[in-house]
Amino acid sequence: MQNRVLLVEDDDELRSLLARYLSNQGFTVREAATGNDGLALAKGQACDLVVLDIMLPDINGLEVLRELRADTHLPVVLLTARGDETDRIVGFEVGADDYIPKPCNPRELVARMQALLRRVAWDQRTEVNAARVCGDLTVEPDHRRILQNDEALDLTATEYEVLQVLLAHAGSVVRKTDLMQWALGRRLEAYDRTLDMHISNLRRKLGPEGPARIETVRGLGYSYRVPV
Template structure:
């Protein structure tokens, strides 16, 4: 019998953390709670959770900083919860390695749908795959090593940035809408926020392109979506 997947909730509001623990437990997860950032970092090291739910406003440290520190050592999926819904906070959270972002108040059923989608996607990515090394001129994308190089220089990408780049490049010249990319990379489209794709495309261009406003690799097809093309 498979063990329950472990979820770590890092949330200082006890009413919220209690509701999350009860609801997620009822949905078959093993749930642990940390009330501040330092406790959260310790539990990440000791528990090796399968998924992390992280409040952006913690009493002892900024949630985005905790996200950054976690991402330096682990690829565990991270979903940020925030009472602040500004695009700036979302860009910061996703930019420092979060995989998803939800604004309070939120739907518990939507939260579970997103968690299920992330974990399902992670399980699919762990299966052996063919065509794990893609090369386009000086750009080399190594799926097995989760490594991208341009002219021999490694480009630092988060797990989701890499997956988005790999998916687009594997389907060279095919145009995808934002909802299709959400479904392919995050595993959901009904609940997804399409601005997530905009943030990730912008960050990929900043890291890959010598001129992000005139991209070589990831092209915008206005009114439709994006494609990977060297044309």
Template sequence: MQKVLVVDDEPQIRTVLRGYLEAEGYNVAEAGDGAEALVALREDPPALVLLDVMLPGIDGLEVLRQLRSFSDAYVILVTARAEEVDKLVGLGVGADDYVTKPFSPREVTARVKAMLRRDNRGDRTDGDSLLRFDGLSIKPDHREVEANGMLVALSSLEFDLLATFAAEPGRVFSRVQLLEKVWGYDFYGDERVVDVHIRSLRAHLGDDASDPHLIATVRGVGYKFVAQPR
């Protein structure tokens, strides 16, 4: 069974989410604060974390920051205010989706199911071919990336985004198309998560959005891969 960690300081919310998630066949663990969550994340890593932003002691953003140093588990951030989502997306904190309170447990469960259907994340890249571009090489079979001769550590979503671009250089992808290809056809979260992961991918690869040599923004449409094949 896939494991989901629910992190929230309200016991009632944890109990409700546990009930819905266990009914779908998930193994559910709980944490009531940030410190407890970090212990649980290291001792028995989950496939996905439902993480409240406002936690006593270590807040959700700090938990996420530390989590990203040792895990690429999916993270759905939970915030109490809808307007907070804009701020969180702008910060590029590395979450895969966002939900706001009050939420429907059914909707949250549906988002978890959609995210975890990406179990076989390597299936979104194919073949044993080595993709080479100026200053960049991608090994889809090994899920490895080198930029200027140095290995680059990418999250699973970041790698899948890069592989999607590199498979069709020059093609313009809308955010919706990228969500369908990388996150999955049944993903219905916030499409701004694409911008967050593009920003993070560019940072890892040393790509400048104002003068891109890899991923260019096509204003009003989406993104395209502009690197030249070798």
């Protein structure tokens, strides 16, 4: 079955180019030129992933993302202005799974999308669905969720992947290069702060002890410390 993608982009030429490319790569593509149209399609039509431009003519992509995150954990890839660090940081805080700067390389966009979709598909079809407990956290792979004291954490698809990898190696250091490959499905590139932003969000969502739970091991990576 073809993966279904919703492409929300107000630049007609770019949207048409990306839609054609994605279709040629085997995706079923729905298009929207405004934030409101994108929200309506995302909520009214089944899709597997959203590619969302931040700069839209009515409501911006970050507001669209906030609305989506109130109802769904669909994987979302943001299209951001090149060099705009603020948009990327806020995007991850709101709940983006990944980003790619514009003008974007369609081949790289497809690679990012496929990595996200592979992770979701793998968790959905894995036979190891038994819950795993790590301190006050419980990983439920069959539901793709993590509970803290029996309450589900509000995690994006990528945050779930990052945290479940850290929990699987609790007490040990997970190298950034490995965590990037295992959780995000791609190599760590120089100056890429995507993983750092997801870690920051996880620390915040884990509460006041978050920074102590996920320890930065300088020059190596991260380690999850189970609270005593």
